Amino acid sequence: MSHTLDASEFTAIRVEEREDRLHAILNRPEVRNAIDATMVAELHAVCAHLEQTPKILIxxxxxxxxxxxxxxxxxxxxxxxxxxxxxxxxxxxxxxxxGLFDRIHTLPMPVIAAIDGVALGGGAELAWAADFRIATPSLKLGQPETGLGITAAAGAQWRLKELVGEPVALELLLTGRILDAQESLELKLVTELHEPAELIDAAHALADRIAKQDPLAVRISKKVFHMPREAHPHVDDLAQAILFESEAKFDRMQAFLDRKKK
Structure with a gap:
């Protein structure tokens, strides 16, 4: 049975929840959605809920x-x-x-960041923690921390290198250059561009495609994907052994065979 999160006391984010997904909307417009202690605490509460009741997070x-x-x-x-x-x-x-962004990244089910407009500094690092990033043409994405006398310490130092390679990561981290939507798309930092009015529908469409798959297979595939290289292929074999015994595997494969017979 799926549980829902009581977000009635939240002030920094709004929550919309369905049976198979949860949409968390960062909601501090008066300070340009700056990530403060309240938002961090409320996102931790979202994570705690999704760790107990795995759902796709938008x-x-x-x-x-x-x-x-x-x-x-x-x-x-x-x-x-x-x-x-x-x-x-x-x-x-x-x-x-x-700590928060790492918790988001390791949630059981996939995380989709739907980015309209600016995602800078910690906002960009929150986006890097997602499994999927889609955006609008007004996107501004980057790490301006060194201009403020600090470093990007919430994931960008290593996630960017994994996402785009060392030369581009160093340029973004050490020069503070801000990427626009087209550059971000070419670098695959985002995979889709949509007009603002269509962005959330596009995020739900992506969630729909994920939700059509077997939830256990998605959860295990995500966990295995992020295992270190030395764990493969052994962890792949163990994951497949678990799934080979699942009821969904038999049901889904039988349904596939039945469709082929028609």
Missing amino acids: LSGTEVEGRDGTTKGLFASGADIGQLRERRRDDALRGINS
């Missing part, structure tokens, strides 16, 4: 009013600089954002 931002009075999409502008300025050595060693 992460998205909200709309903000630009300086010109128009409404624009925004994923997350990074950590709250006001809070960040006051953090000291012991705060860094606690790994406030890095």
